[in-house]
Every structure is written in C-alpha cells, then in structure tokens.
Amino acid sequence: MRLMFVVSSLDCGGAERHTLELASALSARGHVCDLVAMKAAHDEGWSRTMIADLPADLPLRILTLDARGHFDHSAVRRLSAELRQRRTQVVIAVNGYALIYATRALRAAAFEPRQRPALTLAYHSTRLRGIKEALQHALVTPLAWNCDQLIFVCDFQYRYWRRRGLHARHDAVIHNGIQHERYSPAARARWRGITRATLGFDDTDFVLGCCAQLRPEKNHQQLVDAVIALRQDGIPARALIVGEGRQRPLIERYVREHAASAQVTLVGHQDEVERYIAAFDVGVLCSVAHETFSLAALEQMAMGVPVVLSDQGGAREMVSDDVQGFVFPTSDTAALMQALRRLFPMEARQRMGEQAALQVATRFRHEQMLDRYERLFESLVGGVGQPAAIAPLSCSPP
Known part of the structure; x- marks a missing residue:
C-alpha cells in the first residue's frame, strides 16, 4: 500500500508519537509510507531523536510543509502535489487541523473518482477546551462526514463524539498498543535497582511516578499534594516526574513553596523512559483534560506497574478498580490518596502489577x-x- 499520514506537527505529543510509530511499523512491513507535518515543531529535539532511532534502511519519508495557520494556500498546493506524485492510496489525517489541509489538498488535486485516495481521519482528541477548539471542531465535523473512515482510539471517545455528531461514512475503534519487547516486567527487573540507586531512592520509598509533558492539563501539582499528604500520614512517598514542558518553572516553584524539594524529583525528557518507569512503585496520571487513551499508562502497566488514573477518556477501559490499579474522579485529591493508600502494601502492588x-x-x-x-x-x-468486512466498532481483540 501507499499511505500518507498527515499531522499538524511533530511535537512531543501522544498522537504524534503514535503516528510516527505506526508509520514506521507499516513501513517495516513493506508498505510505502509518507509522514507529512504541516507545521514545524515548536521543539524539534524530540522528533529528531525519534527519527534518529529509526532503522537507516526504513522506507519512511518524512517532510514538513511549513504551513501558516489553517488556510495556507501554498501548503495546500504542496500537499496536493505530494499526493499526486506519490500516487497515495490512503490519506490518514491525524486530528482536525490535518484534516482541514488533507481535504483541501485532495480537492485541489482533482483526482478522477477511481484514482482518488481514500480519506481517513484518525482522531485522538476527547472534549473541547476553549473557544478556539470549539470553532475548529465546528469546522472539522462536516469534513469528517465526508471521510471514508474515522478511527477512534477508545470506546469512550467513540461514544462521546458520536453523541455530538462526529462520524464518517464508516467508524472504527482501534485501541493503542504497546511494544512488549521494550516495555516488559523483565525490563523493569533489569533497571529497577539501578535507576532507584542513581536517583537516591531507598528500597522502602513509595515511589509515585508520572510520565507526561509538563503542561497545565497534566495537573502535576495534584501529585505533589498527594505526596505531601501521604508523608504526613507516615507513608514514605516520593514523586518521580518524567517529562519536559513550559510548566516546569511553575511546578518547581510549587514544590519549593510547599517545602517538598526533597520528596519530588523532576528528570526532564528521557529517551529511554523505560529505565525510569522501572523505578516506579505506582504510576499516576492526574490529567484534567486531553487524555484519551494514555500511551504512558499502558507502558507502565506493560512493565508490571499498577496505575492510578484520573477518570479521563478511556481510563476505565484499561483499568478496573482493585485489579490493575484504580481510576479516581478527576481533581479529587482525597480519592487519589485513598487509591494510593490501598496500593502502599507490597502485596497489593505486586498483585495489581501482575x-x-x-x-x-x-x-x-x-x-x-x-x-x-x-x-x-x-x-x-x-x-x-x-471497507471490506470491517466491523463498524472493533472494541476488543478477536
């Protein structure tokens, strides 16, 4: 197949990372894949690292079109030319911004009906925050109706958007998946002692880990509050925060103001994040928005780490309470602490981690x-x- 993935940019986000990994894997299976970023990344360090890690002989072509805003005619023309030159068979637009450009480029290319590439929207968003996102959604919804396929990444997201009129000619759910060779209990056993010793954690420390970009909606301050409260109860909690972003100075100031610098460790972005996950006793995500089906949570679970997640997106599709961890009401610190207390005993952690x-x-x-x-x-x-013999909604493996 000849596939073209279109993303808004190659910034460090879950949708972008998922798309790069998917395009790479399909290229490795022999398909001709192009990955087109409409805009340059705000921070190109992450994408450079990810691309550098790809096999040198991988037939994946990556380019950036430097679009300005939603209606850059020059970027539309360039994308249209790419579609014709590459003889693309399926265009996969990742989220709304990319769909706006993919739709306009397909129209500009003026394909004959039998030659027109199929248009797929891969949608990773759940809920709207602010007027800007609401306006973009109003623009994207009628474009989605004309897509040949819409792919959601969890059942909750499918139901949420269907109720709000977002659908295509055909809809499907494909949950995110994790590379078990990299994220496994064996990898955790290999790195756990080394990483904890390097970071100065004792064997008795109750390490609560969070892998997420340092953005407002990730709500890292709630994790800090939980660590402080647990220590007041005599539980030796420590926070290990993996990730980078514009909120870092605010989080560091919050930690200092609450006299928690000795209990909270920020290590920034890490390419080999599995080494740090290995040090976690429990994985925690306190997000208040934009958490559709967390890759970070799945990676931690794959390594045998129980997780405590705010009730966002498809959290309850990956975690059942007191089985793989807990899901707590968003922003409810008392409920978060109750879940963490129940995971403090080693037996509970081992059982739920398995x-x-x-x-x-x-x-x-x-x-x-x-x-x-x-x-x-x-x-x-x-x-x-x-689509041939594809169930409208594929929620679970056969």
Whole structure:
C-alpha cells in the first residue's frame, strides 16, 4: 500500500508519537509510507531523536510543509502535489487541523473518482477546551462526514463524539498498543535497582511516578499534594516526574513553596523512559483534560506497574478498580490518596502489577494494533469508501 499520514506537527505529543510509530511499523512491513507535518515543531529535539532511532534502511519519508495557520494556500498546493506524485492510496489525517489541509489538498488535486485516495481521519482528541477548539471542531465535523473512515482510539471517545455528531461514512475503534519487547516486567527487573540507586531512592520509598509533558492539563501539582499528604500520614512517598514542558518553572516553584524539594524529583525528557518507569512503585496520571487513551499508562502497566488514573477518556477501559490499579474522579485529591493508600502494601502492588502486565499483553499489544490498522487500510485500497468486512466498532481483540 501507499499511505500518507498527515499531522499538524511533530511535537512531543501522544498522537504524534503514535503516528510516527505506526508509520514506521507499516513501513517495516513493506508498505510505502509518507509522514507529512504541516507545521514545524515548536521543539524539534524530540522528533529528531525519534527519527534518529529509526532503522537507516526504513522506507519512511518524512517532510514538513511549513504551513501558516489553517488556510495556507501554498501548503495546500504542496500537499496536493505530494499526493499526486506519490500516487497515495490512503490519506490518514491525524486530528482536525490535518484534516482541514488533507481535504483541501485532495480537492485541489482533482483526482478522477477511481484514482482518488481514500480519506481517513484518525482522531485522538476527547472534549473541547476553549473557544478556539470549539470553532475548529465546528469546522472539522462536516469534513469528517465526508471521510471514508474515522478511527477512534477508545470506546469512550467513540461514544462521546458520536453523541455530538462526529462520524464518517464508516467508524472504527482501534485501541493503542504497546511494544512488549521494550516495555516488559523483565525490563523493569533489569533497571529497577539501578535507576532507584542513581536517583537516591531507598528500597522502602513509595515511589509515585508520572510520565507526561509538563503542561497545565497534566495537573502535576495534584501529585505533589498527594505526596505531601501521604508523608504526613507516615507513608514514605516520593514523586518521580518524567517529562519536559513550559510548566516546569511553575511546578518547581510549587514544590519549593510547599517545602517538598526533597520528596519530588523532576528528570526532564528521557529517551529511554523505560529505565525510569522501572523505578516506579505506582504510576499516576492526574490529567484534567486531553487524555484519551494514555500511551504512558499502558507502558507502565506493560512493565508490571499498577496505575492510578484520573477518570479521563478511556481510563476505565484499561483499568478496573482493585485489579490493575484504580481510576479516581478527576481533581479529587482525597480519592487519589485513598487509591494510593490501598496500593502502599507490597502485596497489593505486586498483585495489581501482575494484572496490569497481563492486561496489556492480552489486549493492548503493538502487533495486535498494527494488524488492525493494516487490515483496515487494505480494505480501503480495494474501493474508496467501501471497507471490506470491517466491523463498524472493533472494541476488543478477536
């Protein structure tokens, strides 16, 4: 197949990372894949590192079109020319901004009906924050109706957007998947002692880890509050925060103001994040928005780390309370602390960590996810807008 993935930019986000990994994996299976970023990344360090880690002989072509705003005619013309020159069979627009450009470029290319690439919207967003996102959604919704396929990444997201009129000719759910070779209990056992010793953690420390960009909606301050409260209760809690972003000075100031510098460690962005996950006793995400189906949570679970997640997006599709961890009401610090107290006993952590690893191994493996995407795209190549034998909603593995 000849596939073209279109993203807004290659910034360090879950959707962008998922797309780069998906395009790379499909390229490795022999498909011709292009990855087009409409805008330059705000911080190109992450994308450079990710691209540098790809095999040198991987047939994945990556380019940036430097679009300005939503209606850059020059960027539309360039994308249109790419579609014709590359003889693309399926265009995968990732989220609304990319769909605006992909739709306009397909129109400008003026394909004959039998030659027109199938248009797919891969949607990673849940809920709208602010007027700007609401306006973009109003623009994107009618464009989605004309897409041949819309892919959601969890059942909650599918139901949420269907109620609000977002759908295409065909809809499907494909959950995110994790590379079990990299994120595994064995990798945790290999790195746990080394990383904890390097960071100065004792064996008795109750390390609460968070892997997330340092952005307002990730709500890192709530994790700091929980650590402080747990220590007041005599539990030796420590926070290990992995990630970088514009909120770092604010988080560091918050930690200092609450006299918690000795209990909170920020290590910035880490390319080999599995080494740091290995040091976690519990993974925590306190997000208040933009958490559709967390790759970070799945990675931690795959390594045998139980997780405590705010009730955002599809959190309850990966975690059942007291089985793989807990899901708590968003922003409810008392509920977060109650879940963490229940995970403090070693026996509880071990039991739920084993179940977390089993959940990913059986339901959210990378190869399973990749197979579903490949089958869906192959069905679209056979006839535009006519997926063959694809269930409208694929919620769980066969």
